[in-house]
Amino acid sequence: MYKTYSRNALSEFFKENKHNSYTSLDLIEIFKDSINKATIYRNLKYLEVNGFIHKTYDDKKQVYEYMYADDCDHHFHLKCVKCGKIIHLHCDDADEFISHIKNEHNFSISENITTIYGVCEECEKC
Amino acid sequence: MYKTYSRNALSEFFKENKHNSYTSLDLIEIFKDSINKATIYRNLKYLEVNGFIHKTYDDKKQVYEYMYADDCDHHFHLKCVKCGKIIHLHCDDADEFISHIKNEHNFSISENITTIYGVCEECEKC
DNA sequence: TTGCGTGCAAAGGTTTTGCATGGCA
DNA sequence: TGCCATGCAAAACCTTTGCACGCAA
Numbered sequence A, B: 001m002y003k004t005y006s007r008n009a010l011s012e013f014f015k016e017n018k019h020n021s022y023t024s025l026d027l028i029e030i031f032k033d034s035i036n037k038a039t040i041y042r043n044l045k046y047l048e049v050n051g052f053i054h055k056t057y058d059d060k061k062q063v064y065e066y067m068y069a070d071d072c073d074h075h076f077h078l079k080c081v082k083c084g085k086i087i088h089l090h091c092d093d094a095d096e097f098i099s100h101i102k103n104e105h106n107f108s109i110s111e112n113i114t115t116i117y118g119v120c121e122e123c124e125k126c
Numbered sequence C: 001t002t003g004c005g006t007g008c009a010a011a012g013g014t015t016t017t018g019c020a021t022g023g024c025a
Numbered sequence D: 001t002g003c004c005a006t007g008c009a010a011a012a013c014c015t016t017t018g019c020a021c022g023c024a025a
Helices: A005-016 A024-030 A037-049 A092-105 A121-125 B005-016 B024-030 B037-049 B092-105 B121-125
Strands: A053-058 A063-068 A076-080 A086-089 A115-119 B053-058 B063-068 B076-080 B086-089 B115-119
Touching: A005 A024, A005 A037, A024 A037, A037 A053, A086 B092, A092 B086, A092 B092, B005 B024, B005 B037, B024 B037, B037 B053
Parallel strands: A076 A115, B076 B115
Antiparallel strands: A053 A063, A076 A086, B053 B063, B076 B086
């Protein structure tokens, strides 16, 4: 893997903003002075294929979003549809639920590509 | 609600294919001889707003998919990433999982907009 | 008759691609 | 040197919109 300016800038950005997710257009805007949009798209794909970022999905914006992938293969992501916050769910009950679905419903859940939508505590109050 | 040819054709199609989901492009292709694509888009939006179809998301195709909505607000959808089949999950353990997430993690899951991805029984064998 | 749905074509927005250039191993 | 990344512009692609027409209530 080449370390290039664009690739570094993008991956550092994701690392520094672990708790947010961004659409491709967000990133094009953020880096508009330094990185061409074709390069943004190419590097998003690259970083995703190489497991550095995790592709998720925002129901409101109708587009993919990308987020920092920190060993994201083994837990669910809860995403608040109001504020956009992503919660990495580490929970034994979730594991049990997955086992139950596997054993009783014969379906093997892939946590890494599943995003569970809902409303977080703070937004529930509003 | 007007009953028009296009709207009827689309909703009947969804009803007859309850266990599949379709992208807008699938539907444009299927109805290419009888319905204009602008009308397809307008009616998909209409049917979705009126709760007749349910909008979901396919990780592979990077687009929305639409499926027949049969009281889909109160259960999870399991989608097989290999064959595309959608399973409407009616399961007490899922309800318990949702309660747990609500009570212990303070997050209110919206089942109606969440699709859980994984691999179904048949595809697991391959 | 009036309002809504439709078809067509054009516009709008997002993503991908081809090609020439430049940088890093 | 050779491979890969990049920028630019064009192309491709999907979806939305404006407008005129026609059908349904």
